[in-house]
Amino acid sequence: MTGLRFVDVCAGAGGLALGLERAGFDPVLLLDNKPVACETLHMNRPQWDVREMDLLDFVPDEHPQTYDVDLLSAGLPRVKSSATAARAETEEEERLLQATVLLAYSIQPRAMIIENVPGLVDAEAFEPLRDFVRKELEHLGYRLHWFVLNAADFGVPQDRKQGVLVALKERYSDRFRPPVRTVMERVSVGRALRHSMAARGWSGADAWAARAITVAPTLVGGSDNRGGADLGPTGTKAAWARMGVNGGALADEVPGPELDSCPDMIKLTDAQAALLQGFPPDWLFAGRKTARYRQIGHASPPPVGNALGAAVAEALRDDRTRDSVGPRVS
Known part of the structure; x- marks a missing residue:
């Protein structure tokens, strides 16, 4: 103490x-x-x-x-x-x-x-x-x-x-x-999330991580008076798209084998957004998905x-x- x-x-x-x-x-x-x-x-x-x-x-x-x-x-x-x-x-x-x-x-x-x-x-x-x-x-x-x-x-x-x-x-x-x-080399999205992307056996996790080689755009929690959670305005969504991420919504779980043959962009979970804010994996968030994401984005x-x-x-x-x-x- x-x-x-x-x-x-x-x-x-x-x-x-x-x-x-x-x-x-x-x-x-x-x-x-x-x-x-x-x-x-x-x-x-x-x-x-x-x-x-x-x-x-x-x-x-x-x-x-x-x-x-x-x-x-x-x-x-x-x-x-x-x-x-x-x-x-x-x-x-x-x-x-x-x-x-x-x-x-x-x-x-x-x-x-x-x-x-x-x-x-x-x-x-x-x-x-x-x-x-x-x-x-x-x-x-x-x-x-x-x-x-x-x-x-x-x-x-x-x-x-x-x-x-x-x-x-x-x-x-x-x-x-x-x-x-405290770091000389910034941590990329791919490096931060590769492990979680592979957690359910998605075979595309390594290839996706190799594409997501920059840091994330600023996460925006949005207003309590707005609709569901997304990763930000139009320009931000375009930056996410370049990393193979659909920024228009959040997923309920990380990708699994069902996406192995699917070329579409993946979505992030709110738990992955928390990792991008620097929260430890064991930090829990109360509420439904949108409420959790807003807390994360505002943090x-x-x-x-x-x-x-x-x-x-x-x-x-x-x-x-x-x-x-x-x-x-x-």
Whole structure:
């Protein structure tokens, strides 16, 4: 036990929390407003304190275990630029980001991690939001580090760029260094999924894997108000097609011998999508197929959370813990 404690809001399926756990952090509370996400967290970590609650209704005074934690983390719903979406469509995501920042007043963590769209880091459209964050957190003595990470640089077989804010109390800020890539060669879809494609005896698994030689396009969970699960918009589906994947729907199981003589493209399962997000094979997802896929598509890849957690832990730890904190190898 390192003694590093964190609160995770908008926890979703637990991707960021799992990564932070691997980096040596122990959660004191996880918060999400979706019952199916909370069920997923309970299934995988029954010992975690998971609360089904809207972030906007969360009052830290009613949860004193959240006070003075080392880290407040949030993989928030993606904010939208008012230039590309109606104002009403941008308000909820902005309110959640603002509410997370304002939690710093009562929780007073030594560090914060907020993960969102890459544009939040430097796009002109998001300057008002960055200005809000800057004023509120600098007033409390935090120093801000904005940067963009690509999950593919951390062994995740997916081209997934994430905008990240790490804010640390001033005494720790100079020690912080953003994570550096952990793999020199990116993991292809074929390499990541070849074993699962062959699990039911499909003879075409090796040939398919040899064709799927790039990382996956960004997985998109989609809106709860949309129809069934698919792998993304038209351009994304075209990229999948070049790898021999039908991105228009998900399969209920991996290919079997019935496809040995079939030249058509195969479909991925939601479990394979989870592998492409960097989840371990034993991480379970609650709900029906579409609900499972949406949780997966919205998640923050655990290997990125691990790298972020290790970088924050390095900045926070003192001489007594200097040799005991670091990323856990799964």
